[in-house]
Amino acid sequence: MTLSILALVAGGLVYLLWRSPTLWMFGWCEVLGLGRHLASLRVVAELHEPPRWLLYSFPDGAWAFAGTVVMRGIWASGKGVMKAFWTSVIPILAIGSEIGQRFGFVPGGYDFNDLVACLAAVALAFLIQPTYTSHDIAK
Numbered sequence: 001m002t003l004s005i006l007a008l009v010a011g012g013l014v015y016l017l018w019r020s021p022t023l024w025m026f027g028w029c030e031v032l033g034l035g036r037h038l039a040s041l042r043v044v045a046e047l048h049e050p051p052r053w054l055l056y057s058f059p060d061g062a063w064a065f066a067g068t069v070v071m072r073g074i075w076a077s078g079k080g081v082m083k084a085f086w087t088s089v090i091p092i093l094a095i096g097s098e099i100g101q102r103f104g105f106v107p108g109g110y111d112f113n114d115l116v117a118c119l120a121a122v123a124l125a126f127l128i129q130p131t132y133t134s135h136d137i138a139k
Contacts, residue, residue, distance in 0.1 A: 001073065003128070004066040011062030017045035018055055053113050061117030064094035068125035094118040 015025055016038060029038050067090035075083045098115040100106030 001070070004069045007062040007066040007069075011059035011066075014050070014055060014059050014062075017042060018050060053117070056111065057113040057117040060094065060098075060114045061121035064090060064118045065121035065125050067094070068122050069128060072125065072128075091118075091122040094122065 012025065015023060016029070021042075026035070026038070029035055068087070071087050071090055075086050078086070095115065095118050097106050097108070098110065098118055101108045101110040102115075
């Protein structure tokens with residue numbers, strides 16, 4: 001679970017520090033009273049321009065990784081079709097949306113690097129052995 005949270009925080013920070021302030025996340029920060037603090041952090045972040053893959057592809061991969069790790073953890077003790085279905089939902093959404101963008105089925109801009117980031121993230125998530133189960137989460 002910790003790796004999932006870290007991945008989401010890292011991907012979210014990329015958005016908050018360097019991406020367009022018109023994204024929904026910025027509205028949430030305003031509601032939480034963090035707008036002024038975020039503006040100060042963005043001024044400092046502007047001094048450091050990260051590589052393009054970090055700005056645009058890493059957050060997609062981070063989301064795919066986090067979601068896949070969580071679903072694998074929840075279904076770690078599961079078996080059969082239900083386990084296969086639920087542990088494949090996030091990878092299918094992440095990879096499928098990118099492929100769908102490529103062929104115009106899904107709105108958005110296709111980026112080969114996003115596809116690679118999602119594929120690598122999902123592969124990494126399946127290499128990691130879950131350390132918790134749905135029973136542990138219920139506690």
